[in-house]
Amino acid sequence: MRTKTVLAAALVAAAGLTLSACGTDGKNDSADRTVAEVSAQPKTKAATVLDQPFTKPDLVLTDTKGEQYDLRERTKGKPTLIYFGYTHCPDVCPLTMSNIAIAMKQLPQADRDKLQVVFVTTDPERDTPAELAKWLPSAGDPSFTGLTGDFSTIQAAARSIGIGIDPPKKNKDGTVESMHGAQVIAFSPKTDRGYVLYGEDTTADEYAEDLPKLIQGEKP
Numbered sequence: 001m002r003t004k005t006v007l008a009a010a011l012v013a014a015a016g017l018t019l020s021a022c023g024t025d026g027k028n029d030s031a032d033r034t035v036a037e038v039s040a041q042p043k044t045k046a047a048t049v050l051d052q053p054f055t056k057p058d059l060v061l062t063d064t065k066g067e068q069y070d071l072r073e074r075t076k077g078k079p080t081l082i083y084f085g086y087t088h089c090p091d092v093c094p095l096t097m098s099n100i101a102i103a104m105k106q107l108p109q110a111d112r113d114k115l116q117v118v119f120v121t122t123d124p125e126r127d128t129p130a131e132l133a134k135w136l137p138s139a140g141d142p143s144f145t146g147l148t149g150d151f152s153t154i155q156a157a158a159r160s161i162g163i164g165i166d167p168p169k170k171n172k173d174g175t176v177e178s179m180h181g182a183q184v185i186a187f188s189p190k191t192d193r194g195y196v197l198y199g200e201d202t203t204a205d206e207y208a209e210d211l212p213k214l215i216q217g218e219k220p
Contacts, residue, residue, distance in 0.1 A: 050196065054195075063147055075116045075192075078115075080115075081115070082161070082185050082187065083096060086123035086178045088127075094139040094140075111212065117144045117145065119136060120158070129146070158180070164181050166179035166180070
């Protein structure tokens, strides 16, 4: 099978993890990333199966109930999709959550109960537990987990799985822009390692095609 060369942010490898500003042209001049070349096998149109799977971030944040949430402990042995974004995003973030939610509705209830979808904010100052609790059910699904907390902790966790995040920036017009990698990473229930990556252009149909395999820890 053809091997494609991809780019990775942080010290470990992923595929094409560039920063995206929701509502802008996605251009970014940030140099706060180490980029390395790695190889991955494209298995479907949407999915990139990583040759070097990620270790799940050792991340403890606050969920929408205001309670402590240990990512590794709470998702251990469960198929998990992780996405970093923010609730004030006008386009990419809500579309991604919506596409996953639409795809989930096509699964049997038993599979829906297994799948964990975790949304980690890149704008924790505005994305309080209450804000996430209000936004996630409308943007995605009530079963989705929303997490917030210290920005530096979130940034370090994102970098550990190859996703770059810049601190939110206030523009002259008063709007706040959050630059972040817009990829979804799937973690296997068999190994608890992130082995499949999806770009921001992945459709609901493409997620629907792959989710049954991801839930079993198989390659799409």
